[in-house]
Amino acid sequence: MITRLRSERGRTTTLFAGLTVLALVLNVWQGAAGRSGGAMWLDAVVCAASRPLQQVLTASADFVEREWLATVHARDLIDENAALSARVATLEAILSRSDEERTQAGREAALRSAYPGVDRDRLAHVIAVGEGGWFNDFTLDRGSAHGVRVRAVGVTPEGLVGQVSAVATRTCRLVPLTEPASSIAVRLQRSRDTGVLEGLGGWRCEVRYLSPDADVQPGDVVVTSGLGGVFLAGLRVGTVTSISSERAIPGKNAEVRPAARLRKVEDVLLLPARPEVWAGP
Numbered sequence: 001m002i003t004r005l006r007s008e009r010g011r012t013t014t015l016f017a018g019l020t021v022l023a024l025v026l027n028v029w030q031g032a033a034g035r036s037g038g039a040m041w042l043d044a045v046v047c048a049a050s051r052p053l054q055q056v057l058t059a060s061a062d063f064v065e066r067e068w069l070a071t072v073h074a075r076d077l078i079d080e081n082a083a084l085s086a087r088v089a090t091l092e093a094i095l096s097r098s099d100e101e102r103t104q105a106g107r108e109a110a111l112r113s114a115y116p117g118v119d120r121d122r123l124a125h126v127i128a129v130g131e132g133g134w135f136n137d138f139t140l141d142r143g144s145a146h147g148v149r150v151r152a153v154g155v156t157p158e159g160l161v162g163q164v165s166a167v168a169t170r171t172c173r174l175v176p177l178t179e180p181a182s183s184i185a186v187r188l189q190r191s192r193d194t195g196v197l198e199g200l201g202g203w204r205c206e207v208r209y210l211s212p213d214a215d216v217q218p219g220d221v222v223v224t225s226g227l228g229g230v231f232l233a234g235l236r237v238g239t240v241t242s243i244s245s246e247r248a249i250p251g252k253n254a255e256v257r258p259a260a261r262l263r264k265v266e267d268v269l270l271l272p273a274r275p276e277v278w279a280g281p
Contacts, residue, residue: 110157115269121146122270143170154268159236159259161268176262178205185227191215194225210252222256230273
């Protein structure tokens, strides 16, 4: 056993010594060949063996470089797209605001054209709508500081909206003609029969106290009669949609569809309660 170990150790030592001598010889030979300008066959063998690995490494480096540049370019595109999107949003906001201002100007021009004798400071904008519960009403951005008084009449180019019931310094509350608290003397434009328009709630109203023989038909136009001295005569109120009668109330009743689009009112003109204050068209 000991003899075998010594024999293997001797062979290992001999192999190591041989490889060392071979390496020294090859190194000397390579140096001599390099100094003489010649090429050694070992160079060709090493280069041939390493060429596939070199190609793989080169291709990998090129791929990594391309991906890096693509990533940087994509990031630039993302930033540019975000900047363009922000600019588009800004331009759309400006365009929307411009359209809204143009629409607002058109509504105001229509109101002034329908009632040219009224001071433009009487033009009010709806800033709140109280819809639901026991009543509906509008809050307007005009008040006593603008000359608005209780019982002022709110109108649109289409017709009557309602009457001011409360006034603060810079705001007021307007009750639509469809509310139960509203009562307006009216006239059928065609037959000239008179009655009282009362609100039913829920944006509905009807003419009551028409005489039993009143000539009223669906489609008849209803206007203010001017009786009572509050509402100007001739303001359009709405159109008759149906006729009915009640045993407890003598005469005929006529349900009316308001001329003004009450659910969509945005601006109203506030006419003074006294007709003589308004010059009229």
